Amino acid sequence: xxxxxxxxxxVLARCSLGALLGVATIxxxxxxxxxxxxxxxxxxxxxxxxxxxxxxxxxxxxxxxKRFYGALFGWSFNDxxxxxxxYSVALLDGRPVGGLVQRAPPRGEKRQPAWLTFISVRDVAxxxxxxxxxxxxxxxxxxxYAQRGRQAVFTDPQGAVFAVLxxxxxxxxxxxxxxxxxxxxxxxxxxxxxxxxxYQDVFGYEVFENPGDDGATHVVLxxxxxARASLNTLPADAARRHPHWLNFVRVTSARxxxxxxxxxxxxxxxxxxxxxxxxxxxxxxxxxxxPFGLLEWxxxxxxxxxx
Amino acid sequence: xxxxxxxxxxxxxxxxxxxxxAAIALAACIVGGGYDGGxxxxxxxxxxxxxxxxxxxxxxxxxxxxxxxxYDRGGRGDGHAAPHPAYRPAAPSRPMPSLPSHxxxx
Numbered sequence: 471x472x473x474x475x476x477x478x479x480x481v482l483a484r485c486s487l488g489a490l491l492g493v494a495t496i497x498x499x500x501x502x503x504x505x506x507x508x509x510x511x512x513x514x515x516x517x518x519x520x521x522x523x524x525x526x527x528x529x530x531x532x533x534x535x536k537r538f539y540g541a542l543f544g545w546s547f548n549d550x551x552x553x554x555x556x557y558s559v560a561l562l563d564g565r566p567v568g569g570l571v572q573r574a575p576p577r578g579e580k581r582q583p584a585w586l587t588f589i590s591v592r593d594v595a596x597x598x599x600x601x602x603x604x605x606x607x608x609x610x611x612x613x614x615y616a617q618r619g620r621q622a623v624f625t626d627p628q629g630a631v632f633a634v635l636x637x638x639x640x641x642x643x644x645x646x647x648x649x650x651x652x653x654x655x656x657x658x659x660x661x662x663x664x665x666x667x668x669y670q671d672v673f674g675y676e677v678f679e680n681p682g683d684d685g686a687t688h689v690v691l692x693x694x695x696x697a698r699a700s701l702n703t704l705p706a707d708a709a710r711r712h713p714h715w716l717n718f719v720r721v722t723s724a725r726x727x728x729x730x731x732x733x734x735x736x737x738x739x740x741x742x743x744x745x746x747x748x749x750x751x752x753x754x755x756x757x758x759x760x761p762f763g764l765l766e767w768x769x770x771x772x773x774x775x776x777x
Numbered sequence: 778x779x780x781x782x783x784x785x786x787x788x789x790x791x792x793x794x795x796x797x798x799a800a801i802a803l804a805a806c807i808v809g810g811g812y813d814g815g816x817x818x819x820x821x822x823x824x825x826x827x828x829x830x831x832x833x834x835x836x837x838x839x840x841x842x843x844x845x846x847x848y849d850r851g852g853r854g855d856g857h858a859a860p861h862p863a864y865r866p867a868a869p870s871r872p873m874p875s876l877p878s879h880x881x882x883x
Contacts, residue, residue: 580828581827582827583826586824623824645880645881646880646881653843653876654876663862670865676871678866680848680873682838688841690873690874692867692874695874697844697873697876700841702841716841718842740832740835744837745840745842746840746848765843767843767876
């Protein structure tokens with residue numbers, strides 16, 4: 471007994487169309503679900519051009535990085551998984567303090583994980599033109615991110631990598647960072663004076679000369695009457711002298727935190743020493759090798775009267 | 778005859794699957810502005826840094842931290858510190874800036 475299939479082509483067409491729309495909807499939802507948190511919640515109209523407003527860690531091992539930073543600073547994490555991306559938003563007391571993204575290093579190259587510094591700008595397109603005019607290079611073209619805004623990645627003329635962000639929700643207010651939050655940034659350059667000119671031309675910083683006892687050029691980049699970053703000539707005896715940005719987390723004890731870094735599998739790159747503000751500073755690396763700074767800062771440090 | 782009729786649902790299935798795959802690809806293109814990166818730029822690859830930072834030379838005297846508010850500029854920044862400074866130094870009358878001192882939410 472041969473059984474015949476009777477196909478109603480109208481029903482089949484409707485089913486096909488329904489399936490198609492369903493799959494398309496699911497695909498769109500899956501692809502669109504990568505949502506970075508807004509920089510400011512609720513959104514504000516506050517903007518601080520030149521301020522470091524975000525940092526992203528690029529790491530080959532997201533799980534390991536989360537364990538390390540969670541144990542070190544008490545950060546918690548919100549994971550975002552879409553497509554090829556494993557991303558995690560780091561939170562301190564429920565506030566986003568940065569992002570961690572897992573990427574495999576370029577094949578065949580020995581590269582180093584790093585924290586990427588995001589500087590607030592009013593207009594990414596205008597900033598891009600200015601950066602390129604003044605000798606910087608484009609690494610990642612401007613892109614829009616839902617809830618976040620528009621951002622792009624560049625290098626300065628000496629090769630230090632940084633990003634710019636035009637936040638769609640405003641910039642975080644200028645308040646004193648809590649322990650466990652990013653508090654300070656520095657640029658290490660081969661020629662600090664030339665690099666200061668670049669950042670001044672692009673971001674409109676005021677540049678304050680702040681030489682140390684080492685004879686090297688040190689300046690402070692300022693906007694809105696706040697110090698935003700220092701820019702420093704790389705030490706003369708550094709064997710590897712690649713210019714870079716370095717961000718610092720506020721800690722209550724650089725020495726204790728550096729000890730915990732080692733216990734958690736990281737390394738101390740610069741042992742804690744007393745910096746010019748009177749607090750201790752150290753440079754450490756996470757287990758994958760991404761460097762970051764530790765900085766002690768007391769409220770009195772920010773309020774000390776002029777000599 | 779039977780064979781011909783039996784193949785029709787199979788063909789329809791192939792069409793549906795093909796269309797679904799095309800829809801997925803189209804959706805990815807439309808909303809692919811995230812960290813997934815597109816064909817042209819991948820967010821993550823570009824900023825793995827060159828390997829190895831040597832931090833030798835840091836230590837006392839190599840100050841990279843923020844200055845205290847009102848830090849004595851000692852007459853520096855008057856535009857005469859270097860014969861041809863690449864940048865425009867802040868006017869000597871400007872006090873050295875520091876970090877924000879307002880605690881959050883207080």
